[in-house]
Amino acid sequence: MSDTAPIAGQGAGVGRSGRVALFSRALAGGLAPVLTVVAALIAFWYLACIPMNAAQSVLDASRAGAVVSPESPAERRQMGGLALALGNPGIAFEGAYSQERARLPAPHQVAAELWNSTARIAPTSPRSLIYHAWVTLSATGLGFLIGTGLGILLAVGIVHSRVMDMSVMPWAIVSQTIPIIAIAPMIIVVLYSIGIQGLVPKAVISAYLSFFPVIVGMVKGLRSPDAMQLDLLATYGASKPETFWKLRLPASTPYLFASLKIGFAAALIGAIVGELPTGATAGLGARLLAGSYYGQTVQIWSALFAAAILAALCVGLIGMIERALLGRMGMRR
Amino acid sequence: MTIISAKDLNLTFQTNDGPVHALKDVNLDVSKGEFVSFIGPSGCGKTTFLRCVAGLETPTGGTLTVDGMTPDEARRARAYGYVFQAAGLYPWRTIGGNIRLPLEIMGYSAAEKDRRVKETLELVDLAGFEQKYPWQLSGGMQQRASIARALSFDADILLMDEPFGALDEIVRDRLNEELLRLWARTEKTMLFVTHSIPEAVYLSTKIVVMSPRPGRISDVIDSPLPKERPLDIRDSREFIEIAHRVREGLRAGMEAA
Numbered sequence: 001m002s003d004t005a006p007i008a009g010q011g012a013g014v015g016r017s018g019r020v021a022l023f024s025r026a027l028a029g030g031l032a033p034v035l036t037v038v039a040a041l042i043a044f045w046y047l048a049c050i051p052m053n054a055a056q057s058v059l060d061a062s063r064a065g066a067v068v069s070p071e072s073p074a075e076r077r078q079m080g081g082l083a084l085a086l087g088n089p090g091i092a093f094e095g096a097y098s099q100e101r102a103r104l105p106a107p108h109q110v111a112a113e114l115w116n117s118t119a120r121i122a123p124t125s126p127r128s129l130i131y132h133a134w135v136t137l138s139a140t141g142l143g144f145l146i147g148t149g150l151g152i153l154l155a156v157g158i159v160h161s162r163v164m165d166m167s168v169m170p171w172a173i174v175s176q177t178i179p180i181i182a183i184a185p186m187i188i189v190v191l192y193s194i195g196i197q198g199l200v201p202k203a204v205i206s207a208y209l210s211f212f213p214v215i216v217g218m219v220k221g222l223r224s225p226d227a228m229q230l231d232l233l234a235t236y237g238a239s240k241p242e243t244f245w246k247l248r249l250p251a252s253t254p255y256l257f258a259s260l261k262i263g264f265a266a267a268l269i270g271a272i273v274g275e276l277p278t279g280a281t282a283g284l285g286a287r288l289l290a291g292s293y294y295g296q297t298v299q300i301w302s303a304l305f306a307a308a309i310l311a312a313l314c315v316g317l318i319g320m321i322e323r324a325l326l327g328r329m330g331m332r333r
Numbered sequence: 334m335t336i337i338s339a340k341d342l343n344l345t346f347q348t349n350d351g352p353v354h355a356l357k358d359v360n361l362d363v364s365k366g367e368f369v370s371f372i373g374p375s376g377c378g379k380t381t382f383l384r385c386v387a388g389l390e391t392p393t394g395g396t397l398t399v400d401g402m403t404p405d406e407a408r409r410a411r412a413y414g415y416v417f418q419a420a421g422l423y424p425w426r427t428i429g430g431n432i433r434l435p436l437e438i439m440g441y442s443a444a445e446k447d448r449r450v451k452e453t454l455e456l457v458d459l460a461g462f463e464q465k466y467p468w469q470l471s472g473g474m475q476q477r478a479s480i481a482r483a484l485s486f487d488a489d490i491l492l493m494d495e496p497f498g499a500l501d502e503i504v505r506d507r508l509n510e511e512l513l514r515l516w517a518r519t520e521k522t523m524l525f526v527t528h529s530i531p532e533a534v535y536l537s538t539k540i541v542v543m544s545p546r547p548g549r550i551s552d553v554i555d556s557p558l559p560k561e562r563p564l565d566i567r568d569s570r571e572f573i574e575i576a577h578r579v580r581e582g583l584r585a586g587m588e589a590a
Contacts, residue, residue: 228418228419229421231417232415232421234388234389234408235387235389235408235413235415236411236434236435236438236439236486237408237409237410237411237438237439238438242438246434246437246438247423250423250425251423251425253425329425330424330425330426330427330466330468331424331425
């Protein structure tokens with residue numbers, strides 16, 4: 001070994017330039033348009049804050065002694081937010097982004113609230129969004145597992161039995177036409193009367209919503225092998241269970257993952273809705289409810305975003321598992 | 334020795350537009366080790382006949398024996414390998430895994446499975462592709478893999494339903510040549526459905542010409558060509574004469590219908 005330091009070792013800079021190439025490719029091939037859309041949405045949101053919060057801005061300004069038009073509060077109450085904002089452009093703009101209980105809080109207010117209630121508070125505190133997200137997530141996860149298991153089992157039954165196909169599928173479809181907001185309180189009341197409360201009723205509502213996409217996707221997936229592939233197994237004298245394990249189940253995997261993504265989002269909605277009628281004190285649903293009781297719009301919006309971020313993370317995780325599994329199975333997508 | 338025997342075979346499908354006579358009074362004997370091609374326009378029942386032999390369709394009249402058994406018994410006894418029009422390899426299995434599929438179902442031991450996969454891959458000239466996935470192979474290679482899959486459990490009969498129909502002519506010529514070599518080496522009984530006249534004449538010891546509505550046999554030609562057949566045999570006089578007779582048979586069948 002020589003002890004002179006290499007000026008440029010083999011492969012030096014490869015990692016970096018590789019990363020740079022990846023970044024520029026992402027920018028050209030998808031990130032740039034995505035960011036443009038996000039920027040446009042945020043700009044629209046900021047713009048919308050002005051008329052949405054105009055009534056309060058003008059009221060605050062007139063209380064502080066500023067001249068506003070029209071001067072009579074009764075007259076102002078008759079006017080829409082847009083007209084008020086156009087009549088008092090300076091005042092409406094100044095007051096739009098700093099109200100504590102804005103009708104429409106500004107993005108930076110929501111972002112600050114999100115930051116304050118996640119990063120700056122211990123996750124065990126009842127004021128932490130992470131705590132509430134965890135409460136909701138545990139119900140969602142349990143319900144998602146129950147719903148997915150139930151959906152897969154029912155789909156297997158439907159594919160193998162004509163009687164089940166005729167009898168289960170219509171009820172599965174009917175079950176989804178009932179508004180969840182109507183049936184959720186009933187589920188909670190009925191389960192409470194037999195002594196079950198807490199996590200399980202919410203999970204049941206989650207399962208109720210998430211089994212449906214799984215059953216639909218899996219029926220389609222288990223039936224996806226064409227006649228030729230089924231004939232092929234028939235020429236080997238394969239049994240029904242062999243056909244299931246060697247052909248139907250692996251063929252249904254891509255369909256399963258598509259269903260799981262929809263099913264998870266549905267399960268999360270189910271858990272949140274399940275928290276609304278119980279007067280629950282924990283969970284994102286409880287946070288939404290409390291926010292609307294006390295007019296804490298910033299709290300409502302940050303809980304909404306927490307739910308959206310949670311769903312995005314979990315669906316993203318399912319997508320990663322999907323890519324890894326299908327990659328291992330050799331199925332290029 | 335007769336291995337497949339059809340007597341007065343009839344098959345009528347009931348459809349919404351009334352009964353369709355897919356096979357009418359088909360009589361045919363196939364001897365062990367023969368290479369029989371079935372040729373005819375679509376709807377002449379050539380694929381249906383093959384599916385009857387495989388026990389995938391049930392005839393509505395007449396008798397059909399395969400290796401002394403009913404087709405259904407023969408199917409359960411794994412008496413034949415079947416090659417479909419499309420390769421139909423499972424995308425989630427490697428080439429080796431696909432060939433292993435029938436062996437898994439038939440309960441071969443692990444060592445036996447490995448040996449047979451290796452052997453059949455060599456037989457179809459795909460040695461070294463065991464770990465590849467189907468999408469990594471060309472159409473012709475995929476079809477060869479599907480032939481290997483049908484050969485892996487070493488049944489005496491190979492049923493092939495237009496296996497090269499979707500391939501271009503250059504690839505098809507090469508696979509035809511390979512198929513003849515394979516047949517010579519394995520001495521299997523081949524039933525081969527095609528709608529290419531040169532392919533039928535080049536491959537077969539017996540050509541069954543079929544015609545549609547109702548599906549029936551209009552001519553059976555025993556080929557005088559030698560067993561050893563280089564590709565340029567297709568320019569020989571005998572070859573052209575047989576091809577001519579096949580064409581005449583096809584035309585006569587169309588006119589009668």
